[in-house]
Amino acid sequence: MTAELRYADADLRRILKEVKTIAMVGASMNEMRPSYFAMLYLQGKGFRIIPVNPRYAGQTLLGETVYPDLASLPLVPDMVDIFRRSEDAPPIVDEAIRIGAKVVWMQLGVRHDEAAAKAEAAGLTVVMDRCPKIEYGRLFGEIGWMGVNRGMISSKKGQAMQLSKFRAKP
Template sequence: MSGTTGDHGHYSDAFLRGVLDRVKSIAIVGASADPVKASYFVTKYLRDAGYRVIPINPKMAGQSILGLPVHGSLADLPEPPDMVDIFRNSTAAGGVTDEAIAAGAKVVWMQLGVVNDEAAARAEAAGLTVVMNRCPKMEIQRLYGEIGRIGVNSGVLVTKKQPLKKSFKKLI
């Protein structure tokens, strides 16, 4: 079920809001522990927004990201996630989509720049909702009035002038 019956380039705000409102758990395939990677701050943002986030990364299985246990694959999950957020390229998204179908997910969400029409058709035929080429973090911010926020409010970067810390003064 796409937002506009097969036109994956355009989703209504009502459709996206409906997806984001009904989802409670999100498996993030391609989650990273590197704080400069988009998958890291999307994971943090979604967790902080109240979603139950499940990082998926085969190289980090058994470790943790942001205090959350990392699983090696969707097949390793004890229960199906509501949504699978894919941080992989468009080609790899096909296999991840098949895993999402097998795992019993309800939604497949492909990140910005990730489009795989064949995988979307398979998911929709299996009864899943599909969103492609969108970021759930950015959509939440846009739809719910947080568009001014960039990244994650870590308290490290601020817009008002702050006194330099001693360690930085040495560099001047």
């Protein structure tokens, strides 16, 4: 039986405050894929996201050059975000250790306890089965009791108004 993963909100908040660059392994050019939306969202929050995917190496994704692997990156990212299957995590974690990343973050549904233990033994912080986009929204007040910040206001159920209707026009 696998132990439940628990992370203190303070630890996740600290990670998301300290990290500036994220290498997103498994980033997709497909706008319908979760990795694309997570990259777009996190860029909007000020993170530099460097896409890593050998299928798209050399192409541009959301303004960033796509690299084939972590070893090819022009800089050491603070965090490696793994958008791959759990069984694909160990070599990515090994590469994250080799390049000197500080954090390995495995996306929702991605968990590999042995790879995590290896990364922690090498001094990296590890988060598994979580999404930095979701955690950022939850921890920094963008997800309310309705589930998301929709940019709408209302005092009555079912009568939300788009905030953009009230913004001054240039």
